[in-house]
Amino acid sequence: MTSNVSRRAALGLGAAAVAVVGTGVPAAAAGAAEVSEAAGRGPTERIRRRYRAETQRAGGAWQALISHDGQPVITDQADDVVExxxxxxxxxxxxxxxxxxxxxxxxxxxxxxxxxxxxxxxxxxxxxxxxxxxxxxxxxxxxxxxxxxxxxxxxxxxxxxxxxxxxxxxxxxxxxxxxxxxxxxxxxxxxxxxxxxxxxxxxxxxxxxRLLSPSSTAFLLKVLRSQAAHTDGIRRDLSSDERARVATKAGWFLNGRNEAGIVFDPAGAPALTYALFSQDAGDPADFGGTHAAVRARVALGRLFVDLTAGGGTPRAAYTPTNGG
Structure with a gap:
């Protein structure tokens, strides 16, 4: 049997390096893989390995820039002009x-x-x-x-x-x-x-x-971090309080599935920024949570939040109401 070898596979970081819940791998195997992945590796290497594994699994073309603690971690065709x-x-x-x-x-x-x-x-x-x-x-x-x-x-x-x-x-x-x-x-x-x-x-x-006044900045980030904001992709496998740490915006049309945002630490400081664009991954008629590129972002989101879990006293937790 023959197969196509992608550019990411040529880097020696194939999809077998990571197993993720929600991609058809049993939860126990995924948990064991995560422990193995984390052993002896810092955040930068963990992000790189996960990004390469998940984007290879999803297929298609990807362009991305991810930074953690102010330092670029993934720079993948980051200056390509994309939809x-x-x-x-x-x-x-x-x-x-x-x-x-x-x-x-x-x-x-x-x-x-x-x-x-x-x-x-x-x-x-x-x-x-x-x-x-x-x-x-x-x-x-x-x-x-x-x-x-x-x-x-x-x-x-x-x-x-x-x-x-x-x-x-x-x-x-x-x-x-x-x-x-x-x-x-x-x-x-x-x-x-x-x-x-x-x-x-x-x-x-x-x-x-640096972009807007303090009041406009607060307004924009509050909306992007709200529980009503996009809940597929990066935020899907997160708790309500974890979702409140992520300001995100997705975009989809034709064969493109994109998402960009900021992960804040529990005290509210920005800790990780991502801009993820993909084309031709998965079924172009699937605009839901089962799309291959969305599944890749789910796995990345879980890792991003886990890696930014430190950072002092947590902000107030999400508090729902029951009408009235």
């Missing part, structure tokens, strides 16, 4: 919040939700309620944009920051290759392209408070 898909909704939110920081918009500003602005295909909540015309605030639109990746919310964001303004804001902030793509309507845009390095660096700048 960002909904990962670029973070960049769109940055442009809207920058306009708010300049006093030219406000989170409380109301936006009209008309029948013609609703995206009835794709993702989101707006197509479900059937209540048009209506209105929401900019803050509501951004929360839906970044949690359930609402495509109508993307159009609403364009009412605040047209295509040209989104792109010029990102260029001014040092991200010239993270750009949305114009459509015939100047207030509507396709989500465009980025590079793993620029997405990674944008997230780092956000966490460091």
């Amino acid at each position: 960002a898909y909904s990962v670029n909704k973070v960049a769109v939110a940055v442009a809207v919040l920058d306009k708010i920081d300049r006093g030219e918009a406000a989170l409380t500003q109301r936006l009209e939700v008309t029948q013609d602005i609703v995206s009835f295909t794709g993702d989101g909540i707006f197509p479900l309620d059937g209540a048009y015309p209506s209105s929401v605030t900019v803050g509501h639109a951004l929360a839906l944009l970044l949690t359930v990746s609402d495509d109508t919310a993307n159009r609403l964001a364009g009412l605040v920051t047209p295509t040209v303004e989104v792109n010029s804001t990102l260029v001014a902030k040092g991200f010239p290759r993270t750009q949305v793509s114009p459509s015939a309507n100047p207030n509507r845009f396709y989500l465009g392209k980025t590079t793993p390095r620029e997405t990674h660096d944008l997230l780092n700048a956000l966490a460091a408070g």
Whole structure:
């Protein structure tokens, strides 16, 4: 029997190096493999081995940049220009919040939700309620944009920051290759392209408070770390409190499955940043948690959180309510 040997396999770090729960390996075997993997290896080597094993198992092409404690750990085609898909909704939110920081918009500003602005295909909540015309605030639109990746919310964001303004804001902030793509309507845009390095660096700048005002930074990170934020991929095998340590945004379309975010330590300090882009892994018609690239990110997320579990006094735990 013959097989294709990938570039990652040629590095001598095949998929057999790691066994992960949820990939068809029994839990006991996966636990034993994890103990074996951890023995005598530091965080950098563990991340490298897991990344190579999981991306090889998933197949397809990958581009990524992962840093831990401020140091790059994985640099895999990190300067390739790739389709960002909904990962670029973070960049769109940055442009809207920058306009708010300049006093030219406000989170409380109301936006009209008309029948013609609703995206009835794709993702989101707006197509479900059937209540048009209506209105929401900019803050509501951004929360839906970044949690359930609402495509109508993307159009609403364009009412605040047209295509040209989104792109010029990102260029001014040092991200010239993270750009949305114009459509015939100047207030509507396709989500465009980025590079793993620029997405990674944008997230780092956000966490460091260099991108937006303190209030806008807190708003954006709170939404991305909320329990309503994306729960497949990196966050899927995490507890509620662990999920609250991860600010993340996924993007998917056609054959692409992307995710980028920040893992914070329990005390709230940013500890690990990831920008993961993939194409042609698994079934292109599968946009759920069973997709091969999503399974790879599940395994990486569990490792990322385990490696950043130190860091002082934990923040307040997630507290649900029962109505009322």
